[in-house]
Amino acid sequence: MLVNALFSFLMFRCAIDILSPGDKGTAVVALYVFLALGLTALKIATSGTSRGDMVICAIVLSLLIVNLLWIPADATPQFYFSITVFLPIIFLLILSCCEPLTFVRLRKRTLILGTPVVCGLLLIFFSRMGGLQADLLTVLNEQPFHVVAQTVAKFSLLMINQWIGFPIVALILLTVLNIRSALLGFLLAFSIKKFSSFNLRTFLAMLVVSAVATAYLLSNPELTDAFLQRILYRDRDFFELDASNLTSGRDEIWRYYGQVLENSSPMELLFGHGAIWLYGAFPLAAHNDLLSLMVCYGFAGTTATLYAWYVILSRLDPEYRTACAALFLVLLFTNGVVFHQSNLLFLLFMAGQTQRMPRGILDDAAMRQRGLPVHG
Numbered sequence: 001m002l003v004n005a006l007f008s009f010l011m012f013r014c015a016i017d018i019l020s021p022g023d024k025g026t027a028v029v030a031l032y033v034f035l036a037l038g039l040t041a042l043k044i045a046t047s048g049t050s051r052g053d054m055v056i057c058a059i060v061l062s063l064l065i066v067n068l069l070w071i072p073a074d075a076t077p078q079f080y081f082s083i084t085v086f087l088p089i090i091f092l093l094i095l096s097c098c099e100p101l102t103f104v105r106l107r108k109r110t111l112i113l114g115t116p117v118v119c120g121l122l123l124i125f126f127s128r129m130g131g132l133q134a135d136l137l138t139v140l141n142e143q144p145f146h147v148v149a150q151t152v153a154k155f156s157l158l159m160i161n162q163w164i165g166f167p168i169v170a171l172i173l174l175t176v177l178n179i180r181s182a183l184l185g186f187l188l189a190f191s192i193k194k195f196s197s198f199n200l201r202t203f204l205a206m207l208v209v210s211a212v213a214t215a216y217l218l219s220n221p222e223l224t225d226a227f228l229q230r231i232l233y234r235d236r237d238f239f240e241l242d243a244s245n246l247t248s249g250r251d252e253i254w255r256y257y258g259q260v261l262e263n264s265s266p267m268e269l270l271f272g273h274g275a276i277w278l279y280g281a282f283p284l285a286a287h288n289d290l291l292s293l294m295v296c297y298g299f300a301g302t303t304a305t306l307y308a309w310y311v312i313l314s315r316l317d318p319e320y321r322t323a324c325a326a327l328f329l330v331l332l333f334t335n336g337v338v339f340h341q342s343n344l345l346f347l348l349f350m351a352g353q354t355q356r357m358p359r360g361i362l363d364d365a366a367m368r369q370r371g372l373p374v375h376g
Contacts, residue, residue, distance in 0.1 A: 002042075002098065003105045006347065009035055010110070011117055013344055014151055018121040021147040032341070036087055040094045053093045056308050060086055063271075063301040071274030081275045081296075081339065088343040089308045092350075096315045100352030103317070107348055111158060118155055122148075122173065140177055146335060147342065149179035153186040154345040157323055160193045185330035189323035250287050250334075257291040272298035289332045305338060312346065320349035 016024055016032065024032075043049070064082040068075050125148060129139050156170035167190050174183040260276065261269070275296050277285045286292035293302040313325050324346060331337035 003102055006106055007109050011114060014118055015121055017147050017151045017342055018125050021145045036091050040091055043094050049094050057090045060089060060304045060308055063304055067272055067297050070271050073274055073279035077278045078274050084339040092312045095347055096350045097353045103350045103352045110348055144179055145177060146179055149174055149177045149182035150340050151342040153182040154342050158348055160190055181331055181335035185327040188330055189327040192326050193323040253284055253287055256282055257286045257295055260295050270298045270300055272296050272301055287335055289336050289338050316349045317351040324349055
């Protein structure tokens with residue numbers, strides 16, 4: 001029952017991210033929050049959770065509340081942004097303690113049933129985008145769909161252990177979407193996973209694919225130029241193809257946020273300014289979670305949030321942990337990941353914890369006594 005519920009919920013999240021990557025509407029967001037909190041509450045009610053997880057959630061939540069009371073701006077958009085940061089943390093922390101068999105079944109079901117569902121959703125998405133204008137690639141360049149790309153990258157981590165054609169298709173999709181942070185993150189994750197389980201067959205397959213792709217590009221200089229222009233500069237026309245254009249202006253954005261931190265008071269450094277891009281004169285997000293969290297929540301909130309994600313990533317199955325962490329870190333520093341709701345897909349890669357007899361809702365494994373006699 002729990003596997004069915006989790007699978008349906010993850011597919012629901014994929015559907016709204018792919019089919020509606022922009023504004024999702026109040027009703028859809030409310031339904032999503034209700035389902036996420038409902039599944040979390042169900043897990044706590046049926047098998048409890050650890051005091052450690054509850055403490056982490058309480059600390060993160062309390063710091064977000066302090067942040068809402070501290071910032072000099074309308075609390076509603078700030079609260080909404082804080083929910084996007086906090087909800088994946090509490091969901092993944094609590095649900096990661098399910099039985100290992102739950103995640104084995106969830107991965108199997110997602111591979112068999114979820115893959116065609118996601119493929120169908122992507123076909124609908126591309127058909128919609130292609131129907132807007134004749135040139136699909138131009139449409140995708142003019143309006144980058146980070147939400148769709150991150151969903152594809154995270155879901156495709158499940159394919160890394162399958163036939164090599166599946167992750168190659170994922171790389172092609174990410175290249176078409178042209179979200180370089182997701183493409184680089186998945187490429188790094190794929191490389192780490194493949195070379196960590198290095199064998200001659202894998203090496204030969206990758207060598208053949210690389211040789212064919214390189215030969216094809218070299219045989220067509222115009223195609224090579226177009227490929228490099230698209231990947232490096234996103235087909236934009238610039239007077240100078242400099243480093244700023246290469247990073248899509250990120251260096252200037254990071255410089256601005258660095259100056260905000262430099263000009264902050266000690267209290268602002270500790271508790272942050274809130275999401276300044278929602279109320280300040282500079283409307284662009286940081287595109288770097290370390291800067292974003294420091295400006296928004298200060299040192300206290302950044303430390304708590306990153307520690308919570310460290311705990312979450314440490315609970316991933318060793319078979320997927322390094323690849324998932326590589327993707328997460330690339331997105332963390334080059335685009336932003338902690339507020340993306342597609343992070344719920346990391347649930348697919350959890351190792352799980354063997355459940356013991358619960359001792360109430362707050363069950364701390366570290367406090368259980370060992371070696372007690374069995375009462376007959």
